[in-house]
Amino acid sequence: MKVGSVKEIKNNEYRVGMTPDNVRSYTQAGHQVLIEDGAGIGSGFTTAEYEAAGAKILPSAKEVWQGADMIIKVKEPLKEEYQYFREDLILYTYLHLAADRPLTDAMLASGIHGVAYETLMETNGSLPLLAPMSQIAGRLSIQEGAKYLEKPFGGSGVLLSGVPGTPQAKVLILGAGVVGTNACKVAVGMGADVTMMDLNLERLAYLDDIFGARIRTLYSTPGNLEQAIADADLVVGAVLIPGKAAPKLIKREYLKLMRPNSLIVDVAVDQGGCCETTKVTYHDNPTYVVDNAVHYCVGSMPGAVPRTSTIALTNATQKYGLQIAAKGLEKACQDNPVIYSGVNTYAGKCTCENVCLGFNLPFTDPTQVVK
Numbered sequence: 159m160k161v162g163s164v165k166e167i168k169n170n171e172y173r174v175g176m177t178p179d180n181v182r183s184y185t186q187a188g189h190q191v192l193i194e195d196g197a198g199i200g201s202g203f204t205t206a207e208y209e210a211a212g213a214k215i216l217p218s219a220k221e222v223w224q225g226a227d228m229i230i231k232v233k234e235p236l237k238e239e240y241q242y243f244r245e246d247l248i249l250y251t252y253l254h255l256a257a258d259r260p261l262t263d264a265m266l267a268s269g270i271h272g273v274a275y276e277t278l279m280e281t282n283g284s285l286p287l288l289a290p291m292s293q294i295a296g297r298l299s300i301q302e303g304a305k306y307l308e309k310p311f312g313g314s315g316v317l318l319s320g321v322p323g324t325p326q327a328k329v330l331i332l333g334a335g336v337v338g339t340n341a342c343k344v345a346v347g348m349g350a351d352v353t354m355m356d357l358n359l360e361r362l363a364y365l366d367d368i369f370g371a372r373i374r375t376l377y378s379t380p381g382n383l384e385q386a387i388a389d390a391d392l393v394v395g396a397v398l399i400p401g402k403a404a405p406k407l408i409k410r411e412y413l414k415l416m417r418p419n420s421l422i423v424d425v426a427v428d429q430g431g432c433c434e435t436t437k438v439t440y441h442d443n444p445t446y447v448v449d450n451a452v453h454y455c456v457g458s459m460p461g462a463v464p465r466t467s468t469i470a471l472t473n474a475t476q477k478y479g480l481q482i483a484a485k486g487l488e489k490a491c492q493d494n495p496v497i498y499s500g501v502n503t504y505a506g507k508c509t510c511e512n513v514c515l516g517f518n519l520p521f522t523d524p525t526q527v528v529k
Contacts, residue, residue, distance in 0.1 A: 159483040162192040162226030164219040165200075168233045168457075170441040172200025172464035173471065175230040175251065178211040180472050180479075185212035189483050192222045201468040223247075230479055232471065233458060234261055245269030245505065248487050250479055252276055252291075255502055255513045256403045257430040262517060265503045271487055271528075275475060277401040277510055278500030285400060287478070287500075289336050290470035294460040296340025296396060299423045300329070300348065302444075302454060302462075303392045307421050312445055312452050314419040316391045319349030326351040330386045332378070332407055332432065333396035334361040337425050341394050346372050353386055383407060388415035395424040395432040401502070401512035408433035413449035423454045431455060491528050498524045 161184055163176040174197050176184075181191045193213040195205055205215055216222050223229060223242035231251035235243075243249075243264060253274035255262045265272050275287035285292075300318075307313035307327065320326040329345045331338045334356035342365065345352045352373040356362055362375040376382045387393055387408065397404055404426035413435065426432040435448040438457045445454050460467035478497060481490045491497045501524040502510040508517075509524035 159227045160190045160192060160225060161228050161483055162222040163197055163230050164194040164222050165197040166233055167236055171233055171458055171461045173232040173461055173468045174198040174201050175232050177468060177472050178203055178207040180476055181208055181211035181213045183476060187480055192216055192225050194219050194222045201464040228483060240264040243268035243270040253502055254428050256401055256516045259517055266506055266508060269506045272503040273500045274502045280496055287474050290474050291460045292336035293340045294467055295425050296337040297344045298459050299341045299394045299425050300344040303421055303423045306445060306454050307392060313421055314391060314417060327391040328389055329392045330390040331394045331396055334365055335398055337396035341396060384412055387412045391420050393422045395426045397426050397432045401510045403430040403516050404432045406434045410434045413451045416450045418450045419452055421452045427455045427457050488529055501528055504528050
Protein backbone atom coordinates (compact mmCIF):
# COMPACT_ATOMS: atom_id res chain seq x y z
CA MET A 159 0.00 0.00 0.00
CA LYS A 160 1.07 3.60 -0.60
CA VAL A 161 1.00 5.43 2.73
CA GLY A 162 1.32 9.21 2.94
CA SER A 163 1.79 11.93 5.54
CA VAL A 164 1.50 15.68 5.03
CA LYS A 165 2.42 18.81 6.92
CA GLU A 166 -0.35 19.89 9.31
CA ILE A 167 -1.87 23.24 8.35
CA LYS A 168 -3.91 23.99 11.46
CA ASN A 169 -2.84 27.14 13.29
CA ASN A 170 0.25 26.44 15.44
CA GLU A 171 0.08 22.69 14.86
CA TYR A 172 3.62 21.31 14.66
CA ARG A 173 3.05 17.58 15.10
CA VAL A 174 3.31 15.16 12.19
CA GLY A 175 1.59 11.85 11.49
CA MET A 176 4.74 9.80 10.86
CA THR A 177 8.30 9.91 12.16
CA PRO A 178 11.34 8.59 10.25
CA ASP A 179 11.20 5.52 12.51
CA ASN A 180 7.61 4.91 11.40
CA VAL A 181 8.67 5.28 7.77
CA ARG A 182 11.30 2.62 8.30
CA SER A 183 8.73 0.24 9.81
CA TYR A 184 6.32 0.71 6.90
CA THR A 185 8.97 0.37 4.21
CA GLN A 186 10.41 -2.74 5.84
CA ALA A 187 6.88 -4.19 5.72
CA GLY A 188 6.86 -3.63 1.95
CA HIS A 189 4.89 -0.37 1.72
CA GLN A 190 5.80 2.80 -0.13
CA VAL A 191 5.76 5.93 2.02
CA LEU A 192 5.11 9.40 0.59
CA ILE A 193 6.09 12.38 2.75
CA GLU A 194 5.46 16.05 1.99
CA ASP A 195 8.69 18.02 1.99
CA GLY A 196 9.06 19.71 5.38
CA ALA A 197 6.23 17.77 7.02
CA GLY A 198 8.25 16.92 10.13
CA ILE A 199 10.21 20.12 10.63
CA GLY A 200 7.94 21.36 13.42
CA SER A 201 8.64 18.18 15.39
CA GLY A 202 12.36 18.29 14.71
CA PHE A 203 12.50 15.69 11.91
CA THR A 204 14.35 16.72 8.77
CA THR A 205 13.58 15.77 5.19
CA ALA A 206 16.97 14.06 5.04
CA GLU A 207 15.98 11.78 7.93
CA TYR A 208 12.79 10.76 6.12
CA GLU A 209 14.74 10.07 2.93
CA ALA A 210 17.29 7.99 4.82
CA ALA A 211 14.42 5.96 6.29
CA GLY A 212 13.15 5.13 2.80
CA ALA A 213 10.43 7.71 2.16
CA LYS A 214 9.72 9.30 -1.19
CA ILE A 215 9.66 13.07 -0.69
CA LEU A 216 7.07 15.01 -2.65
CA PRO A 217 7.04 18.82 -2.96
CA SER A 218 3.37 19.42 -2.16
CA ALA A 219 0.57 18.12 0.03
CA LYS A 220 -1.60 17.72 -3.06
CA GLU A 221 0.77 15.17 -4.55
CA VAL A 222 0.84 13.16 -1.33
CA TRP A 223 -2.95 13.19 -0.95
CA GLN A 224 -3.43 12.15 -4.58
CA GLY A 225 -0.71 9.51 -4.58
CA ALA A 226 -1.51 7.71 -1.33
CA ASP A 227 -3.95 4.92 -0.56
CA MET A 228 -3.90 5.87 3.13
CA ILE A 229 -3.15 9.27 4.65
CA ILE A 230 -1.82 9.28 8.20
CA LYS A 231 -2.27 12.66 9.91
CA VAL A 232 -2.54 14.11 13.39
CA LYS A 233 -5.38 16.63 13.21
CA GLU A 234 -8.73 16.65 11.47
CA PRO A 235 -8.61 18.01 7.90
CA LEU A 236 -9.38 21.68 7.43
CA LYS A 237 -11.72 23.01 4.75
CA GLU A 238 -8.81 23.53 2.32
CA GLU A 239 -8.10 19.79 2.47
CA TYR A 240 -11.63 18.59 1.73
CA GLN A 241 -10.87 18.77 -1.99
CA TYR A 242 -8.53 15.80 -1.62
CA PHE A 243 -11.17 13.43 -0.24
CA ARG A 244 -12.11 10.50 -2.46
CA GLU A 245 -14.01 7.29 -2.01
CA ASP A 246 -11.04 4.93 -2.27
CA LEU A 247 -8.90 6.82 0.27
CA ILE A 248 -8.35 5.80 3.91
CA LEU A 249 -7.86 8.72 6.29
CA TYR A 250 -6.26 7.70 9.60
CA THR A 251 -6.16 10.60 12.07
CA TYR A 252 -7.95 12.41 14.88
CA LEU A 253 -11.32 13.43 13.44
CA HIS A 254 -13.43 14.76 16.35
CA LEU A 255 -16.49 14.66 14.09
CA ALA A 256 -18.92 15.20 16.96
CA ALA A 257 -17.70 18.81 17.17
CA ASP A 258 -17.50 19.42 13.40
CA ARG A 259 -20.60 19.05 11.24
CA PRO A 260 -19.01 20.55 8.06
CA LEU A 261 -16.20 17.99 8.16
CA THR A 262 -18.68 15.18 8.81
CA ASP A 263 -20.78 16.24 5.82
CA ALA A 264 -17.72 16.55 3.57
CA MET A 265 -16.49 13.09 4.48
CA LEU A 266 -19.89 11.52 3.93
CA ALA A 267 -20.32 13.29 0.59
CA SER A 268 -16.93 12.10 -0.67
CA GLY A 269 -17.22 8.50 0.48
CA ILE A 270 -13.79 8.62 2.15
CA HIS A 271 -13.03 5.94 4.74
CA GLY A 272 -12.37 7.81 8.00
CA VAL A 273 -10.63 5.98 10.83
CA ALA A 274 -10.56 8.14 13.97
CA TYR A 275 -7.86 7.75 16.57
CA GLU A 276 -10.12 9.02 19.34
CA THR A 277 -12.85 6.37 19.01
CA LEU A 278 -10.73 3.24 18.48
CA MET A 279 -11.45 1.21 21.61
CA GLU A 280 -9.67 -1.93 22.75
CA THR A 281 -11.53 -4.90 24.19
CA ASN A 282 -10.74 -3.74 27.74
CA GLY A 283 -12.47 -0.40 27.10
CA SER A 284 -9.26 1.60 26.78
CA LEU A 285 -8.67 4.19 24.06
CA PRO A 286 -5.07 3.44 23.03
CA LEU A 287 -4.76 6.13 20.37
CA LEU A 288 -6.27 8.85 22.53
CA ALA A 289 -4.38 7.96 25.70
CA PRO A 290 -0.94 9.39 24.75
CA MET A 291 -2.35 12.81 23.89
CA SER A 292 -4.64 12.71 26.92
CA GLN A 293 -1.63 12.08 29.13
CA ILE A 294 0.19 15.05 27.62
CA ALA A 295 -2.86 17.34 27.64
CA GLY A 296 -3.54 16.50 31.27
CA ARG A 297 -0.01 17.37 32.31
CA LEU A 298 0.04 20.49 30.17
CA SER A 299 -3.25 21.69 31.65
CA ILE A 300 -1.52 22.29 34.98
CA GLN A 301 1.70 23.58 33.45
CA GLU A 302 -0.24 26.10 31.38
CA GLY A 303 -2.67 26.74 34.21
CA ALA A 304 0.18 27.71 36.52
CA LYS A 305 1.48 30.16 33.92
CA TYR A 306 -1.85 31.77 33.10
CA LEU A 307 -2.66 32.24 36.77
CA GLU A 308 0.28 34.65 36.83
CA LYS A 309 -0.78 38.30 36.81
CA PRO A 310 1.20 39.30 33.67
CA PHE A 311 -0.78 36.65 31.75
CA GLY A 312 -4.15 37.89 33.02
CA GLY A 313 -4.54 35.55 35.99
CA SER A 314 -5.32 36.14 39.62
CA GLY A 315 -1.68 36.15 40.71
CA VAL A 316 -1.78 32.88 42.65
CA LEU A 317 1.15 30.48 42.95
CA LEU A 318 -0.05 26.86 42.82
CA SER A 319 2.11 25.70 45.71
CA GLY A 320 1.92 28.83 47.76
CA VAL A 321 4.80 29.35 50.24
CA PRO A 322 4.96 28.93 54.01
CA GLY A 323 2.38 31.21 55.57
CA THR A 324 0.20 31.47 52.42
CA PRO A 325 -2.58 29.22 51.09
CA GLN A 326 -2.04 26.83 48.21
CA ALA A 327 -4.00 27.42 45.03
CA LYS A 328 -7.20 25.37 44.82
CA VAL A 329 -7.30 23.19 41.71
CA LEU A 330 -10.55 21.48 40.68
CA ILE A 331 -10.27 18.71 38.09
CA LEU A 332 -13.53 17.63 36.43
CA GLY A 333 -13.14 14.07 35.20
CA ALA A 334 -10.98 11.31 36.65
CA GLY A 335 -9.96 9.59 33.41
CA VAL A 336 -6.58 9.74 31.70
CA VAL A 337 -6.55 13.54 31.31
CA GLY A 338 -7.73 14.14 34.85
CA THR A 339 -5.34 11.63 36.42
CA ASN A 340 -2.35 13.14 34.65
CA ALA A 341 -3.46 16.65 35.60
CA CYS A 342 -3.74 15.44 39.19
CA LYS A 343 -0.20 14.02 39.16
CA VAL A 344 1.30 17.34 38.13
CA ALA A 345 -0.94 19.47 40.35
CA VAL A 346 -0.07 17.36 43.40
CA GLY A 347 3.58 17.43 42.43
CA MET A 348 3.48 21.24 42.27
CA GLY A 349 1.95 21.40 45.73
CA ALA A 350 -1.57 22.57 44.91
CA ASP A 351 -4.73 21.88 46.91
CA VAL A 352 -6.41 19.38 44.54
CA THR A 353 -10.01 18.21 44.28
CA MET A 354 -11.01 15.48 41.81
CA MET A 355 -14.65 15.23 40.74
CA ASP A 356 -16.30 12.42 38.76
CA LEU A 357 -19.46 10.30 38.52
CA ASN A 358 -17.48 7.06 38.72
CA LEU A 359 -17.11 6.14 42.38
CA GLU A 360 -14.78 3.25 41.59
CA ARG A 361 -12.44 5.61 39.79
CA LEU A 362 -12.53 8.10 42.67
CA ALA A 363 -11.76 5.27 45.10
CA TYR A 364 -8.78 4.26 42.94
CA LEU A 365 -7.41 7.82 42.94
CA ASP A 366 -7.95 8.02 46.70
CA ASP A 367 -5.85 4.87 47.07
CA ILE A 368 -3.10 6.29 44.85
CA PHE A 369 -2.91 9.85 46.16
CA GLY A 370 -4.34 9.41 49.64
CA ALA A 371 -4.59 12.55 51.75
CA ARG A 372 -2.86 14.64 49.08
CA ILE A 373 -6.18 15.08 47.25
CA ARG A 374 -9.88 15.16 48.05
CA THR A 375 -12.50 13.46 45.89
CA LEU A 376 -16.07 14.58 45.27
CA TYR A 377 -18.98 12.87 43.55
CA SER A 378 -20.23 15.07 40.74
CA THR A 379 -23.60 16.61 41.56
CA PRO A 380 -24.84 20.06 40.51
CA GLY A 381 -24.53 21.32 44.09
CA ASN A 382 -21.00 19.97 44.59
CA LEU A 383 -19.96 21.27 41.19
CA GLU A 384 -21.26 24.80 41.78
CA GLN A 385 -19.61 25.08 45.19
CA ALA A 386 -16.29 23.61 44.05
CA ILE A 387 -16.09 25.93 41.03
CA ALA A 388 -16.80 28.94 43.23
CA ASP A 389 -13.90 27.96 45.52
CA ALA A 390 -11.38 27.12 42.78
CA ASP A 391 -8.48 29.16 41.49
CA LEU A 392 -7.99 26.77 38.56
CA VAL A 393 -10.64 24.51 37.01
CA VAL A 394 -9.53 21.81 34.55
CA GLY A 395 -12.24 20.39 32.27
CA ALA A 396 -11.21 16.79 31.59
CA VAL A 397 -14.47 15.04 30.68
CA LEU A 398 -14.85 12.71 27.71
CA ILE A 399 -17.57 10.63 26.11
CA PRO A 400 -15.86 8.83 23.20
CA GLY A 401 -17.07 10.12 19.85
CA LYS A 402 -19.65 12.39 21.45
CA ALA A 403 -19.76 16.11 22.22
CA ALA A 404 -18.59 16.88 25.76
CA PRO A 405 -21.34 17.60 28.31
CA LYS A 406 -21.61 21.27 29.36
CA LEU A 407 -20.88 20.88 33.05
CA ILE A 408 -19.66 24.42 33.72
CA LYS A 409 -22.69 26.69 33.41
CA ARG A 410 -22.44 30.36 32.50
CA GLU A 411 -23.94 31.38 35.83
CA TYR A 412 -21.16 29.58 37.73
CA LEU A 413 -18.56 31.99 36.34
CA LYS A 414 -19.95 34.92 38.34
CA LEU A 415 -19.34 32.94 41.52
CA MET A 416 -15.63 32.58 40.81
CA ARG A 417 -13.00 34.90 42.20
CA PRO A 418 -11.89 37.52 39.64
CA ASN A 419 -9.35 36.23 37.13
CA SER A 420 -9.65 32.61 38.19
CA LEU A 421 -8.80 30.26 35.34
CA ILE A 422 -10.63 27.56 33.40
CA VAL A 423 -8.52 25.22 31.25
CA ASP A 424 -10.96 23.29 29.05
CA VAL A 425 -9.09 20.26 27.74
CA ALA A 426 -12.39 18.95 26.33
CA VAL A 427 -12.43 21.76 23.75
CA ASP A 428 -11.68 19.35 20.88
CA GLN A 429 -15.04 17.69 21.60
CA GLY A 430 -16.88 21.00 21.92
CA GLY A 431 -15.80 21.82 25.48
CA CYS A 432 -17.37 21.18 28.88
CA CYS A 433 -18.02 24.86 29.62
CA GLU A 434 -20.96 26.76 28.14
CA THR A 435 -18.67 29.69 27.32
CA THR A 436 -15.91 27.66 25.65
CA LYS A 437 -14.69 28.66 22.20
CA VAL A 438 -11.60 27.33 20.45
CA THR A 439 -8.40 29.35 20.85
CA TYR A 440 -4.86 28.81 19.59
CA HIS A 441 -1.40 28.87 21.11
CA ASP A 442 -0.66 32.35 19.73
CA ASN A 443 -3.71 33.86 21.50
CA PRO A 444 -4.83 31.26 24.03
CA THR A 445 -7.06 33.09 26.50
CA TYR A 446 -10.14 35.29 26.77
CA VAL A 447 -12.29 36.47 29.67
CA VAL A 448 -15.99 35.87 30.34
CA ASP A 449 -17.42 37.36 33.53
CA ASN A 450 -14.87 36.64 36.28
CA ALA A 451 -13.11 33.76 34.55
CA VAL A 452 -10.09 33.63 32.27
CA HIS A 453 -10.63 30.84 29.73
CA TYR A 454 -7.76 28.81 28.24
CA CYS A 455 -9.37 26.74 25.48
CA VAL A 456 -6.56 25.82 23.11
CA GLY A 457 -7.51 23.05 20.72
CA SER A 458 -4.79 20.44 20.34
CA MET A 459 -2.91 21.40 23.49
CA PRO A 460 -0.24 18.70 22.92
CA GLY A 461 0.81 20.62 19.81
CA ALA A 462 2.77 22.90 22.15
CA VAL A 463 5.25 20.08 22.73
CA PRO A 464 5.31 18.54 19.25
CA ARG A 465 8.44 16.44 19.57
CA THR A 466 7.19 14.56 22.62
CA SER A 467 3.63 14.44 21.29
CA THR A 468 4.55 13.12 17.85
CA ILE A 469 6.71 10.32 19.22
CA ALA A 470 4.11 9.35 21.83
CA LEU A 471 1.26 9.38 19.33
CA THR A 472 3.00 7.46 16.56
CA ASN A 473 4.21 4.84 19.03
CA ALA A 474 0.52 4.04 19.51
CA THR A 475 -0.87 4.51 15.99
CA GLN A 476 1.73 2.46 14.14
CA LYS A 477 0.41 -0.91 15.36
CA TYR A 478 -3.03 -0.45 13.81
CA GLY A 479 -1.75 1.49 10.80
CA LEU A 480 0.50 -1.39 9.79
CA GLN A 481 -2.43 -3.80 10.02
CA ILE A 482 -4.55 -1.58 7.75
CA ALA A 483 -1.71 -1.09 5.29
CA ALA A 484 -0.94 -4.81 5.10
CA LYS A 485 -4.49 -6.10 4.70
CA GLY A 486 -6.64 -3.17 3.59
CA LEU A 487 -9.21 -1.65 5.92
CA GLU A 488 -11.83 -4.33 5.38
CA LYS A 489 -9.61 -7.36 6.08
CA ALA A 490 -7.86 -5.56 8.95
CA CYS A 491 -11.24 -5.01 10.62
CA GLN A 492 -12.27 -8.61 10.11
CA ASP A 493 -9.01 -9.92 11.58
CA ASN A 494 -8.94 -7.38 14.42
CA PRO A 495 -12.51 -6.24 15.19
CA VAL A 496 -11.16 -3.52 17.48
CA ILE A 497 -10.45 -1.46 14.33
CA TYR A 498 -14.18 -1.33 13.54
CA SER A 499 -14.59 1.04 16.49
CA GLY A 500 -12.29 3.54 14.81
CA VAL A 501 -14.24 3.64 11.54
CA ASN A 502 -16.38 6.81 11.66
CA THR A 503 -17.28 7.10 7.97
CA TYR A 504 -17.25 4.51 5.21
CA ALA A 505 -18.47 4.81 1.62
CA GLY A 506 -20.80 7.70 2.41
CA LYS A 507 -22.24 6.18 5.60
CA CYS A 508 -21.80 7.40 9.16
CA THR A 509 -20.52 4.45 11.19
CA CYS A 510 -19.97 6.11 14.59
CA GLU A 511 -23.14 5.94 16.65
CA ASN A 512 -22.34 8.91 18.90
CA VAL A 513 -21.67 11.16 15.91
CA CYS A 514 -24.95 10.07 14.39
CA LEU A 515 -26.84 10.80 17.60
CA GLY A 516 -25.27 14.24 17.87
CA PHE A 517 -26.19 15.26 14.32
CA ASN A 518 -29.38 13.22 13.91
CA LEU A 519 -27.85 11.15 11.12
CA PRO A 520 -28.73 7.54 10.26
CA PHE A 521 -26.31 5.11 11.86
CA THR A 522 -24.78 2.21 9.95
CA ASP A 523 -23.09 -0.55 11.92
CA PRO A 524 -19.52 -0.70 10.54
CA THR A 525 -19.47 -4.48 10.85
CA GLN A 526 -22.24 -4.59 8.24
CA VAL A 527 -20.55 -2.45 5.59
CA VAL A 528 -16.77 -2.61 6.15
CA LYS A 529 -16.31 -6.02 4.59
